[in-house]
Amino acid sequence: MPELSDPVPTPPAGRRLPARDAIVVILLAVLLLVLFEGPSIRRAGDDMQPGTERELTRAVGQPAGWVADRLPFDEVSDDALAVLEDDDGDGSGGFAGSDPARGVPPVPPESFDPAALGARPEAPAPLDTLLVTGDSLAMPLDAELARRLAGQGVGVERDPHVGTGISKSGLADWGELATEQTAEHEPDAVVVFIGANEGFALPGPGGKEIECCGPDWAAGYAYRARRMIDTYRQAGRARVYWLTVPAPRDADRQEISRAVNAAIAVAAEPYRAQARVLDMNALFTPDGRYRDAMPVDGERRLVREPDGIHLNETGAAIAADAVLAAVGRDFALR
Secondary structure (H helix, E strand, O other): OOOOOOOOOOOOOOOOOOHHHHHHHHHHHHHHHHHHHHHHHHHHHHHOOOOHHHHHHHHHHHHHHHHHHOOOHHHHHHHHHHHHHOOOOOOOOOOOOOOOOOOOOOOOHHHOOHHHHOOOOOOOEEOOEEEEEEOHHHOOHHHHHHHHHHHHOOEEEEEEOOOOEOOEOOOOOHHHHHHHHHHHHOOOEEEEEOOOOOOOOEEOHHHOEEOOOOHHHHHHHHHHHHHHHHHHOHHHOOEEEEEOOOOOOOHHHHHHHHHHHHHHHHHHHHHOOOEEEEOHHHHHOHHHOOOOEEEEOOEEEEOEOOOOOOEOHHHHHHHHHHHHHHHHHHEEOO
């Protein structure tokens, strides 16, 4: 046989690792990822758009975050990385090479109303079905909207749930209810007016209840409202018009309404392309100051019910003006 021109290379000296060691290294890396980055994975999953990627990320992030919440490694990781990422030593981190899913979740494109970026508005589509829902605040607004749209070929579905609230689930779970309403009516637009029965404690980490009305409670409320908005917008096919709560007469209820309104503003942020927050507080109670009456068509008229919470028929008509003005910017009303 002819001799080979190049000799066969000599295997490298030293220990040769079996495949089992590689698997151990991979499992160790997964364990460290769970311990140090569990909350970041969970946050990233919660803020992703609906889809397979979001479900997979949440499937990993929820148990990983639960484990990390009970251990101090996440804070240690953040402190260490803060030092390492501060190349200039001035406390300002850089963006180059950073992972947007770590620590701060990415901002989805749906967070921007195209009109705010100067985009040419699309031709408004006809409005076929409008769902008006919420608690007792949605009455008589639902009747007023149905009356005004009756001759325009718009089907108005009136579905208020008296005595319910997002922070209470005894009478209705609004996460489930929003899903049922959307499946049944498939509305092009949804008007939500809710907040008369809020202020109940929300579940927190480890089963501990969060009392109203600090940042932790507002964050929990905003998360529930955000899930409702995501359901109602139907993956971007529908528009959501969420009315804030005008300040009630009672001072304790004013504290609750402030937390609710702040939470609604935060809840809508990822979906500004489809969600419109209509400020009833500024319309009826400027600067948060309660008033029973206000100027209407050149004369002072009552706009609130005697309970100091709900709008009367005159107030509902004013709210309907604001709703239809917003709807008219998105849809062609016949």
